[in-house]
Amino acid sequence: MGKLTSEERVQILADIVGIESVNDHELDVAEYLHDLLKKHDIDSKIIKLTDTRANLVAEIGNGSPVIGVSGHMNVVSPSNPEDWQTPPFKLTEDDEGHLHGPGAADMKSGLAALVISLIELHDQGLPKEGTIRLLATVGEEIEGDGAKAFQKEGYMEDVDALIIAEPSQDKIIYAHKGSMDIRVTSKGSSVHSSMPHLGYNALNPLVDYVHRINEAQAAIKSTNEQLGDPIVNATIFNSGSQVNSIPDYAVTEFNIRTIPEADNAGYQDLFEQVAKDVKMAYKDSDLHVDTYMSRPSVFTNGENSVIDLAQELGKKYLGNDIPKEASPGVTDAADLVVDKGEDFPFIMFGPGQTSQAHRVDEYVEKDVYLKFIDLFEELLTQSIDKLK
Numbered sequence: 001m002g003k004l005t006s007e008e009r010v011q012i013l014a015d016i017v018g019i020e021s022v023n024d025h026e027l028d029v030a031e032y033l034h035d036l037l038k039k040h041d042i043d044s045k046i047i048k049l050t051d052t053r054a055n056l057v058a059e060i061g062n063g064s065p066v067i068g069v070s071g072h073m074n075v076v077s078p079s080n081p082e083d084w085q086t087p088p089f090k091l092t093e094d095d096e097g098h099l100h101g102p103g104a105a106d107m108k109s110g111l112a113a114l115v116i117s118l119i120e121l122h123d124q125g126l127p128k129e130g131t132i133r134l135l136a137t138v139g140e141e142i143e144g145d146g147a148k149a150f151q152k153e154g155y156m157e158d159v160d161a162l163i164i165a166e167p168s169q170d171k172i173i174y175a176h177k178g179s180m181d182i183r184v185t186s187k188g189s190s191v192h193s194s195m196p197h198l199g200y201n202a203l204n205p206l207v208d209y210v211h212r213i214n215e216a217q218a219a220i221k222s223t224n225e226q227l228g229d230p231i232v233n234a235t236i237f238n239s240g241s242q243v244n245s246i247p248d249y250a251v252t253e254f255n256i257r258t259i260p261e262a263d264n265a266g267y268q269d270l271f272e273q274v275a276k277d278v279k280m281a282y283k284d285s286d287l288h289v290d291t292y293m294s295r296p297s298v299f300t301n302g303e304n305s306v307i308d309l310a311q312e313l314g315k316k317y318l319g320n321d322i323p324k325e326a327s328p329g330v331t332d333a334a335d336l337v338v339d340k341g342e343d344f345p346f347i348m349f350g351p352g353q354t355s356q357a358h359r360v361d362e363y364v365e366k367d368v369y370l371k372f373i374d375l376f377e378e379l380l381t382q383s384i385d386k387l388k
Contacts, residue, residue, distance in 0.1 A: 003120055006370055010099070012036065013112040013369065014091035016073075017101040026073040026138040026146070030056040033115055033136060040119045047149065049138060055146045056136040057155060060118050061127040065160040065387035067380055068133050069118075070147075070332055071111030071350075072140030075103035076358050083360045098363035105352030109364040110165025110372070111136060113351055117376035130384035133159065140332050143293050147332035156336050160387050161306050161345035163379070164331050167352025169318065169368055172310050174347055176327040177227050178258035178297035178334060182271055183251060184209060186239075187286040190248035202250040203239045205278050205285040210234050210252055212274045222261035226326040227297065231257040232267075257328055264294050295334035299342060302326075305386040306345035310379060314349070317375045318368070322349075329354075345387075 004012075019028045030046050037044045037058055044058035056073075078088040084100075086092035091101045099109070118134060121127065135155060137146030150156060166173075186209070188202030217232040232254060239250030256267050268291060275287045302324050314322035331348055340346070351372040352364045 002123055004116060009112075009116055009370060009373060010091075010366065012116060013099065013104075013109055016108050016112060017091040017103055018089055020089050021074050022077050022102070023074050023139070023142055025052050027052050027054040029073040030054045030136065036115065037119065040122060042118065042122055044134075047153075049145060049149060053138045053145075055138060055149060056134070057150070058118065058134040059131055060122045061129070061131045063129055063131060064158070065384055066131045066133055066158050067383055067387070068135055068156065068159040068162040068336070069114045069376075069380070070135040070137060070162065070164045070336065071107050071114055072137045072146065072332060073111065074138060074141050075106065075108065076141050078102045079360065085361050093366060094363075097366045099366050099369065100361055100363045102362060104356075104362050104364045105167040106357035106362065107166050107350060107352065109352055109369045110167065110350030113369060113372045113376055114165050116373050117380065120373070121377055121380065127381055127384050129388070132380050132384075135336070137332050144295050144332060144335050147335035151335050151338060156339070161383060162333060162337060162347075163306070164333055164348045165350030165372075165376075166331055166348045167350055167354055167357055167364070168348050169351055169353060169372070170320070170322065171354075172307060172314070172322055172324045172347050172349045173327045173331075174302035174307060174324055175226050175299050176297065176329055176331060176333070176348075177230075178264055179293065179295050179330040180254075180256040180258065180264055180267060180291060181293035182254045182256065183290045183292060184254070184271070184275070185288045185290070186250040188246065188248045188250070191246050193244045193246055196246050199246045199248070200284055201246050203247050205282040205287060206239070206250045206252055208281065209274060209278050209287065210237070212277065213254070213271070216270055216274065220262055222259065224259040224261055224299075227259045227299070228328070230259050230262040231328075258297050260297055260299050264296050268294070295330055296338060298331070298333045298337055298346065300337075300340075300344050300346050301342045304343065304345040306383050307347055309382055309386065310347055310349050313375050313379055317371045
C-alpha cells in the first residue's frame with residue numbers, strides 16, 4: 001500500500017484532535033489508534049488503567065535492536081473556548097498553513113506522525129530486521145501514570161533507543177530536568193478574629209514554612225553543566241474564608257525542577273525536615289507534606305548515532321541546522337528511561353514549536369507535520385541499522 005496521501009495524513013490528525021482527551025478519556029484515542037492500526041494489519045494492545053484511561057502498545061518488525069517511540073494521548077484544557085479564533089476540538093487550517101486545535105502541537109501531531117510512520121513502514125514490509133515499538137501514554141501532562149505503567153510492566157527492558165515526539169522541531173532534546181509537585185497543608189482551629197487565643201491560626205506556621213524553604217533553596221549551590229540550577233517555586237497559597245475569622249486551614253503548593261546533583265529524593269528530605277523544624281518552632285502546629293507528583297531528571301550525554309542521524313535528517317527535511325540541547329521541561333522519558341545509563345540514545349524531537357504548547361489557538365505547521373512523517377520513517381529504519 002505504501003504511502004498515505006497528505007489528505008489522509010491530515011485527516012488522522014484531525015480525528016484524534018477531535019477527541020476531547022483533556023487529561024482523561026485517553027481510552028477513546030487508544031481505541032481509535034487500535035482500529036486504525038488494525039486496518040493496516042498491525043496488532044496493538046489496549047492496556048486499561050481506569051475505565052476511561054488506557055495506554056496503547058504496538059509493534060512492527062521483529063527481533064533486535066528495539067527502538068521505542070512514544071507520545072502522549074492527553075492534552076491540557078483549552079481554557080476558555082471563547083478565546084479561541086477557531087473551534088477548539090476541530091482541527092482548522094488557516095491561510096498560513098497552520099493547523100489549529102488543542103494538542104495540534106502538544107502532542108497529537110507528533111503522536112499521529114509516529115503512528116503513520118509505523119503504518120507506512122509496515123505497508124512497505126519494513127523493517128526487515130529489528131523492532132519498532134509504539135508506547136502511547138496517558139497522563140503525561142499531569143502525573144505520568146502511563147509511562148510509569150509501561151516501565152513497571154517491562155516494556156522498556158529491551159529497548160535500545162527511545163524517541164519521544166514532543167513539539168521540538170527547532171531542537172533535539174537529549175536530557176531534561178525532573179519535576180515535583182508538593183502540597184503542604186497546615187491545620188488550625190477557627191474562631192472569631194477578636195479572640196485568636198481561643199483558636200489556632202493555621203496561616204502563621206505555613207508562612208514561615210515558605211520563608212524557610214526559600215532560604216534553604218538559596219543556600220543550595222548544586223548545578224549541572226547541561227541542565228543548569230535546580231528551581232523551587234511556591235505557586236499556590238490559600239487560607240481562610242472570611243476576613244474576621246481565624247483560618248483553620250491553609251495550603252501552599254510548590255513546583256520543583258530537579259537535577260541529578262539536587263535530586264527528587266534530596267528535595268523530599270528537605271521539605272520533610274523543614275516541616276519538622278516549623279513544628280518545633282510553632283507549638284500546636286500541624287503540618288503535612290504531600291508529594292503528589294515526582295518525576296526524576298533525565299540525563300544522557302547526547303553522544304550517539306541516533307542524535308547524529310536526527311540532526312542530519314532535520315537538515316534534510318526542515319532545511320535547518322538543528323541543535324541538540326538539554327531542557328528545563330519534563331517528558332515521559334522521566335519514567336521510561338529510569339533504568340538506562342548516560343549512554344542510552346534518547347531524543348525528544350517532533351513537529352510543533354515548543355512555544356505553542358498549552359496556548360490559545362495552538363497550532364502545528366501543516367508542512368512540518370507532513371515532513372516529520374517522512375523524517376521519522378528514515379530515522380527509524382536507519383537507526384535500526386546503526387544500532388545493530
